[in-house]
Amino acid sequence: MSLKQKTKELLKRRAIAEQGGGDKAIQKQTAMGKMTARERILALLDKDSFHEYDLFVEHDARDFNMDKKVLHGDGVITGTGTIYGSPVCIFAQDFTVAGGSLGVMHARKITKIMDHSLKMRVPLIGINDSGGARIQEGVNSLAGYGEIFFRNTLASGVIPQISVILGPCAGGAVYSPALTDFVFVVDQISKMFITGPEVIKTVLGEEITMEELGGALVQAEKTGNAHFYAKNEMECFDQIKKLITFIPWNNGQKARAFPPKEPRKEYKIEDIVPSDPKKPYDVRDVIRALVDDSDFFEVQERFAANIVVGFGRINGETVGFVANQPLVLAGVLDTDSSDKAARFIRYCDAFNVPVVTLEDLPGYLPGVDQEHAGVIRHGAKVLYAYSEATVPKVTIILRKAYGGGYIAMNSRHLRADFVFAWPTAEIAVMGPEGAANIIFRKEIKEADDPEAMRKQKVKEYKEKFANPYVAAAKGYIDSVIEPETTRRILMHSIEVSANKNVGQPKKKHGIPPF
Amino acid sequence: MEEKAKKPRFKSFIVDETVYKTYLTKKYHERRAYEPHNPKKLISFIPGTILKILVKEGQKVKKGDPLLILEAMKMENEILSERAFKVKKIHVKKGETVPKNTLMMEFE
Numbered sequence: 001m002s003l004k005q006k007t008k009e010l011l012k013r014r015a016i017a018e019q020g021g022g023d024k025a026i027q028k029q030t031a032m033g034k035m036t037a038r039e040r041i042l043a044l045l046d047k048d049s050f051h052e053y054d055l056f057v058e059h060d061a062r063d064f065n066m067d068k069k070v071l072h073g074d075g076v077i078t079g080t081g082t083i084y085g086s087p088v089c090i091f092a093q094d095f096t097v098a099g100g101s102l103g104v105m106h107a108r109k110i111t112k113i114m115d116h117s118l119k120m121r122v123p124l125i126g127i128n129d130s131g132g133a134r135i136q137e138g139v140n141s142l143a144g145y146g147e148i149f150f151r152n153t154l155a156s157g158v159i160p161q162i163s164v165i166l167g168p169c170a171g172g173a174v175y176s177p178a179l180t181d182f183v184f185v186v187d188q189i190s191k192m193f194i195t196g197p198e199v200i201k202t203v204l205g206e207e208i209t210m211e212e213l214g215g216a217l218v219q220a221e222k223t224g225n226a227h228f229y230a231k232n233e234m235e236c237f238d239q240i241k242k243l244i245t246f247i248p249w250n251n252g253q254k255a256r257a258f259p260p261k262e263p264r265k266e267y268k269i270e271d272i273v274p275s276d277p278k279k280p281y282d283v284r285d286v287i288r289a290l291v292d293d294s295d296f297f298e299v300q301e302r303f304a305a306n307i308v309v310g311f312g313r314i315n316g317e318t319v320g321f322v323a324n325q326p327l328v329l330a331g332v333l334d335t336d337s338s339d340k341a342a343r344f345i346r347y348c349d350a351f352n353v354p355v356v357t358l359e360d361l362p363g364y365l366p367g368v369d370q371e372h373a374g375v376i377r378h379g380a381k382v383l384y385a386y387s388e389a390t391v392p393k394v395t396i397i398l399r400k401a402y403g404g405g406y407i408a409m410n411s412r413h414l415r416a417d418f419v420f421a422w423p424t425a426e427i428a429v430m431g432p433e434g435a436a437n438i439i440f441r442k443e444i445k446e447a448d449d450p451e452a453m454r455k456q457k458v459k460e461y462k463e464k465f466a467n468p469y470v471a472a473a474k475g476y477i478d479s480v481i482e483p484e485t486t487r488r489i490l491m492h493s494i495e496v497s498a499n500k501n502v503g504q505p506k507k508k509h510g511i512p513p514f
Numbered sequence: 515m516e517e518k519a520k521k522p523r524f525k526s527f528i529v530d531e532t533v534y535k536t537y538l539t540k541k542y543h544e545r546r547a548y549e550p551h552n553p554k555k556l557i558s559f560i561p562g563t564i565l566k567i568l569v570k571e572g573q574k575v576k577k578g579d580p581l582l583i584l585e586a587m588k589m590e591n592e593i594l595s596e597r598a599f600k601v602k603k604i605h606v607k608k609g610e611t612v613p614k615n616t617l618m619m620e621f622e
Contacts, residue, residue: 203561203586203587204561204562204586204611204613205561205611205612205613206561206613221540222541277532278532278533278534278535279535280524280534280535280536280537305539306539326534326536327536327537328536328537328538328539329527329536329537329538329539329542330527330529330534330536331536332529336541362529362530362532362534363529363530365529366529367545368548369545369546369548372548402530403530430530431529431530431531431532432532433530433531433532434530434531434532437531
């Protein structure tokens with residue numbers, strides 16, 4: 001055979017393998033409103049950048065007549081490519097091939113590309129669309145999952161790991177996404193759960209649909225398992241591409257800098273925040289007034305909305321924002337919001353992203369359910385994450401900074417590099433009403449008109465303590481600033497922190513309150 | 515859809531005696547009010563199937579006497595009496611599947 005003929009033979013073999021599960025299965029996939037694995041990869045990566053490996057891998061299962069079955073690529077497509085020129089490793093499970101079920105060779109393809117991404121220090125993107133373990137391969141499938149989980153853990157904090165759920169992802173399979181940094185879901189397509197509706201019905205007698213149990217909205221809103229929610233697959237890919245622009249390739253680098261841009265004119269910082277600490281506003285507008293081009297990329301938008309986390313750029317550089325949201329539950333910290341914030345701070349710290357904290361919270365959410373849900377250990381995660389982080393850390397106190405909330409939100413005491421306060425800031429051990437009632441309990445009780453006395457004492461307390469100057473007098477905050485200078489001050493703080501270098505006591509690892 | 519079109523109203527929300535104006539979340543609305551433990555009510559701690567009922571209404575039981583067997587997650591859980599009681603009412607039947615937090619028996 002000539003070289004030409006042999007090349008022809010290769011192309012023929014490739015064309016067959018690239019068909020995956022064949023026309024019928026592809027039709028079925030399309031009928032479900034889903035793209036095929038190959039279409040997904042091509043839609044996500046830069047044009048002509050995808051290079052596939054292990055296309056000709058075959059399974060070697062013999063039991064249950066598996067030896068007679070040809071499964072192209074063993075149900076998963078793996079390779080490398082670029083997104084806006086940044087290199088990534090990628091795998092996409094192919095639901096058209098045996099339902100994307102995970103057999104031993106399927107798993108080996110995934111772990112091979114994972115090893116590659118860790119070795120090359122580039123982000124890993126995994127597109128999940130699989131019926132689960134390939135039952136015919138028995139414990140070998142389980143072994144495959146275990147080896148994936150292990151690599152997820154090993155790579156955690158070294159390379160960014162992104163999971164995209166574009167189909168079912170059930171049983172043990174969901175633990176790989178859960179171990180990665182960011183999980184993307186799409187409405188009506190993503191389904192994540194440990195035990196499905198049928199098992200729940202037979203064992204427990206509870207009836208629930210797949211969508212209600214572990215659909216995209218549930219994961220984005222209720223459980224917090226997902227970080228990004230999209231209406232369709234193309235929107236999801238746009239979100240992934242955008243995320244890639246905000247994060248570095250690995251933990252040894254910084255995110256790519258972009259040309260600086262001023263925030264858009266419609267966001268006027270001094271008009272957003274009411275001076276009355278009891279009045280709500282959308283803290284995301286404050287962030288938009290601070291970041292380049294007013295472009296704020298929010299993470300976990302729908303989950304625990306009483307805290308806002310996400311990425312933006314200040315003077316072209318990626319910054320992570322953590323901000324109390326007075327619009328929702330008055331911006332309190334609770335179990336979910338603590339969890340959300342702590343994880344995001346740890347992400348930023350692992351990947352050299354400076355953290356900017358915008359503070360305006362009355363404290364922790366009161367309630368039996370919160371106490372019993374472990375708000376102590378969840379709340380402690382925030383303290384841990386801030387204290388542990390060695391990236392540049394800047395806090396702006398917009399209004400309320402009371403009690404435990406003041407300490408938790410990147411206070412000076414947790415090794416913040418810069419703490420600034422607006423003139424509207426109230427830094428105090430608790431809100432004026434509560435404090436006055438405790439301190440002046442006797443005076444109020446014994447007064448002829450207790451209510452008038454109470455009001456007067458609250459007023460006195462407010463004037464004396466509900467301001468930034470008591471904390472400034474102790475040096476707990478570095479400076480009281482005019483609101484309109486906030487962006488300039490942030491730019492400066494980040495600029496002068498570029499070479500920040502702080503030591504940590506030697507340890508294997510800490511014991512965060514997981 | 516009509517409900518969505520309406521602009522949600524701010525609610526009053528109290529922390530440390532200060533009243534804040536804010537939105538509340540679905541999760542906050544759905545939270546369950548705390549109920550103190552009532553020893554006179556036998557509540558299922560796990561969803562499952564009533565395999566056997568070992569007492570009758572009106573029967574006196576001692577502390578530690580078996581009351582019923584609740585099968586859940588392939589385990590047969592023998593439910594014992596917390597104190598000495600008289601069985602007032604049995605709310606479940608043999609073979610019945612019960613969700614979590616179901617009232618199964620009452621005592622006096």
